[in-house]
Amino acid sequence: MSLTNEIIQQTLSQQFTPKVENFHILHDMLAFEVKKEASFELIKFLKEDPSMNFNFLTDVCGVHYPDYEEDRQFCVVYHLHNWFDNIRVRVKVFLPANNPEAESIVPLYPAANWQERETYDFYGIVFKNHPQLKRILNMDEMESFPLRKEFPLEDQGRTDKDDRFFGRTGPNC
Amino acid sequence: MSDLLLVPEKRFEKQILETKEKDGVELSILNLGPTHPATHGIFQNILLMDGEKIIDGEGTVGYIHRAFEKIAENRPFYQINVLTDRLNYCSSPINNTGWWMTVEKMLGIEIPKRVQYMRVIIMELARIADHIICSSVMGVDTGALTGFLYVMQYREKIYEIYEEICGARLTTNMGRIGGFERDWSEAAWRKIDEFLAEFPAVWTEFENMLSRNRIFMDRTIGAGAIDADMAVSYGFTGPNLRAAGVDYDIRVASPYCSYEDFEFDIPVGQNGDCYDRFCVRNAEIWESMKIIRQALDKMPAEGGFHADVPDYYLPPKEDVYNNMEALIYHFKIVMGEIPVPNTEVYHSVEGGNGELGFYLITNGSRVPYRLHFRRPCFIYYQAYNEIVKGRSLSDAIITLSSMNVIAGELDC
Amino acid sequence: MSNPSNIKQVAPPDGFSGEGFFATKLSEVVGLARANSMWPLPFATSCCGIEYMATMAATYDIGRFGSERMSFSPRQADMLLVMGTIAKKMAPILRQVYEQMAEPKWVIAVGACASTGGVFDTYSVLQGIDKVIPVDVYVPGCPPRPEQILDGIIELQNIVKSESVRRRSSDEYKDLLNSYNIK
Numbered sequence A: 001m002s003l004t005n006e007i008i009q010q011t012l013s014q015q016f017t018p019k020v021e022n023f024h025i026l027h028d029m030l031a032f033e034v035k036k037e038a039s040f041e042l043i044k045f046l047k048e049d050p051s052m053n054f055n056f057l058t059d060v061c062g063v064h065y066p067d068y069e070e071d072r073q074f075c076v077v078y079h080l081h082n083w084f085d086n087i088r089v090r091v092k093v094f095l096p097a098n099n100p101e102a103e104s105i106v107p108l109y110p111a112a113n114w115q116e117r118e119t120y121d122f123y124g125i126v127f128k129n130h131p132q133l134k135r136i137l138n139m140d141e142m143e144s145f146p147l148r149k150e151f152p153l154e155d156q157g158r159t160d161k162d163d164r165f166f167g168r169t170g171p172n173c
Numbered sequence B: 001m002s003d004l005l006l007v008p009e010k011r012f013e014k015q016i017l018e019t020k021e022k023d024g025v026e027l028s029i030l031n032l033g034p035t036h037p038a039t040h041g042i043f044q045n046i047l048l049m050d051g052e053k054i055i056d057g058e059g060t061v062g063y064i065h066r067a068f069e070k071i072a073e074n075r076p077f078y079q080i081n082v083l084t085d086r087l088n089y090c091s092s093p094i095n096n097t098g099w100w101m102t103v104e105k106m107l108g109i110e111i112p113k114r115v116q117y118m119r120v121i122i123m124e125l126a127r128i129a130d131h132i133i134c135s136s137v138m139g140v141d142t143g144a145l146t147g148f149l150y151v152m153q154y155r156e157k158i159y160e161i162y163e164e165i166c167g168a169r170l171t172t173n174m175g176r177i178g179g180f181e182r183d184w185s186e187a188a189w190r191k192i193d194e195f196l197a198e199f200p201a202v203w204t205e206f207e208n209m210l211s212r213n214r215i216f217m218d219r220t221i222g223a224g225a226i227d228a229d230m231a232v233s234y235g236f237t238g239p240n241l242r243a244a245g246v247d248y249d250i251r252v253a254s255p256y257c258s259y260e261d262f263e264f265d266i267p268v269g270q271n272g273d274c275y276d277r278f279c280v281r282n283a284e285i286w287e288s289m290k291i292i293r294q295a296l297d298k299m300p301a302e303g304g305f306h307a308d309v310p311d312y313y314l315p316p317k318e319d320v321y322n323n324m325e326a327l328i329y330h331f332k333i334v335m336g337e338i339p340v341p342n343t344e345v346y347h348s349v350e351g352g353n354g355e356l357g358f359y360l361i362t363n364g365s366r367v368p369y370r371l372h373f374r375r376p377c378f379i380y381y382q383a384y385n386e387i388v389k390g391r392s393l394s395d396a397i398i399t400l401s402s403m404n405v406i407a408g409e410l411d412c
Numbered sequence C: 001m002s003n004p005s006n007i008k009q010v011a012p013p014d015g016f017s018g019e020g021f022f023a024t025k026l027s028e029v030v031g032l033a034r035a036n037s038m039w040p041l042p043f044a045t046s047c048c049g050i051e052y053m054a055t056m057a058a059t060y061d062i063g064r065f066g067s068e069r070m071s072f073s074p075r076q077a078d079m080l081l082v083m084g085t086i087a088k089k090m091a092p093i094l095r096q097v098y099e100q101m102a103e104p105k106w107v108i109a110v111g112a113c114a115s116t117g118g119v120f121d122t123y124s125v126l127q128g129i130d131k132v133i134p135v136d137v138y139v140p141g142c143p144p145r146p147e148q149i150l151d152g153i154i155e156l157q158n159i160v161k162s163e164s165v166r167r168r169s170s171d172e173y174k175d176l177l178n179s180y181n182i183k
Helices: A005-016 A036-048 A112-123 B008-023 B068-072 B077-085 B089-107 B113-141 B145-166 B186-210 B214-220 B228-233 B239-243 B274-297 B317-322 B324-335 B376-388 B393-402 B407-411 C026-035 C047-056 C091-100 C112-116 C146-161 C171-179
Strands: A020-026 A029-034 A056-064 A074-082 A087-095 A101-103 A126-128 B028-032 B044-050 B053-060 B344-350 B355-361 B370-374 C015-018 C021-024 C040-044 C079-083 C106-110 C137-139
Touching (some): A005 A020, A005 A029, A005 A036, A005 A087, A029 A036, A036 A074, A036 A087, A056 B344, A056 B355, A056 B370, A074 B355, A112 A126, B008 B028, B008 B044, B008 B053, B044 B393, B053 B376, B053 B393, B068 B077, B089 B113, B113 B274, B113 B393, B145 C047, B186 B274, B214 B274, B214 B393, B228 B239, B228 B376, B239 B274, B274 B393, B376 B393, C026 C146, C040 C047, C040 C091, C047 C079, C047 C146, C079 C091, C137 C146
Parallel strands (some): A029 A087, C040 C079, C079 C106
Antiparallel strands (some): A020 A029, A056 A074, B044 B053, B355 B370, C015 C021
16 A cells, blocks of 8 residues: 555654644645654654655755744754655754754765755754764855844945935835 | 864865875875866865875865845745746756746646646756757867857757747746746747757767767766665756666656656666766757657647736736726736735756755745755765765766756755 | 958058058057957856857857957966856955966956846845956846857957057056955
């Protein structure tokens, strides 16, 4: 019997409750949250269990939610793909604002190496046991994490741009 | 602090001292890039060499980091199309169409068959254009400049087709939510027919020049080989993965945009080396031409050139000036008062280099809350240093060009 | 075959000719020689680089304007064609390449990103290469058509033809380089 969203939800709830929660289906893709202590085990289960068999890591990225509670402000989102049954799943790990640390999945999927470095570069999320966690896209000397919502898009040091021509006043810059 | 966190030059300097003391062998550091005729784009590789042989290496990227994901958080959906052009800029229509499909999936819009077939034609033309550049530049890197000059003329013909459809040659910014911005003119259809009539002979000639050429084969067979398991674990997709023997193609595995209506083969290699990548891309051009031919033959006459979604698709200007409803829709679309749900969607298309994915999180406003591009080049370039360990420098160069790393997609 | 009487020939520079000799200003001769053999260093970073590949290829052929040999070595190049976005991470490298070029050297900024930063008004993109190196010609466009790139090169050729041979040692030029901290 081929894998479906219901079977995945059932198996994971059986194995990992209370560490997994909030199963929901958006546009035919099953998504759920897992606590950061259990994220590595859960992804290992998804990869190695013969009934799950998620052999391909599609994507790792981070999201910043400054409006959520203190302990849910950063989120690492993993997209996994099972090529044999053609099922995708989205795993979300919420992390606290003051010390966002997650477990690296590079031992399971080498493809995660640079993607976790990119997430660290953009958000400052530290991946424990990552072989080489340093900045990748921005300059090594940069101190802030640019994709966080409070960091501005434009270079603040410019003197040659007259904001009046862009309809910009203090509040809407 | 682990050695791997140092700048690569410092880490290699330590290794050089150690090997000198141990064996007396003197290794050297070679800086390949970021500006170098062989790197087709701006990325750097610091290599630790023993003469001509590569012992170790580390790639540093980010020399063209333009912060697309940050810009996308401040731009409405139709302005993000401009950014997607500049990801894999050799085949912009595929990126554009992938983005529109993501937005349409998010909004739940159905596209008429005719528009889907038109999108398939333009995506396959873009794939042909991308593979033309990659294969001919592989020829240039081994010394065969003529092939490049010859087939670039046909890339000009594809540019002319793009110009008829959307006005631009390279960064096309093609399409809108629901379809195309204007119907394709008579000249566009004629040019596509002419291209399909003339290009096969040209491509056969190009393949005859290189595919069984002793020098080219000696340079590329065995260079940069990767086996299927390693490729899958490093996240390879696209022609690089198919050259390693895995027949995974998103157009067949999860068909989108009516690809299930067309019959085409997936060319697969055996060893995953440069020669296989070259042959897989050449064969894919033939398959793309087959798909375009089928789409032209089966093109439905009815359907228009866009879906009927007045909430998201700008009405024509004559209606805006004469019709109150059209005026209101125009105002709402431009000012951003469009109905956008609060949702997350991931959609991927088969780009020129592999699975190009868009992960979009919306929160009801006219700009995305978060947009992440799953870029194939960024993911498979990680494996480059593993692939070239132990090979010579010339193999490293030809491997780099056969992997088709486009800097815009690497750094986003 | 083209009709020989239709071919437009470029007029020689002003000078005094006699039997077996032609006397003109040294700057004219030097300018003519330099302008018609500008070897480019294609510093192609992104999309404009692909349009440059189209300019280099057979249809638009930059070779007929004298740029037959693309030199990737800065020492052997005359003009630096910066094509594409320059990020702040890349700026020191661009500067190093410019400093390594031997005089006389000229710079063309091809594309909107090289001229002013283009669409990318972000924290990581250099808003125009003239923040780090002096530029002679700006070619706008995103990407510019090959005809526009050729127009930029022809514009530069006109500048080169009329440049004084003493320009590089003049105070004005030295001040320009000093304003960029280039020694």
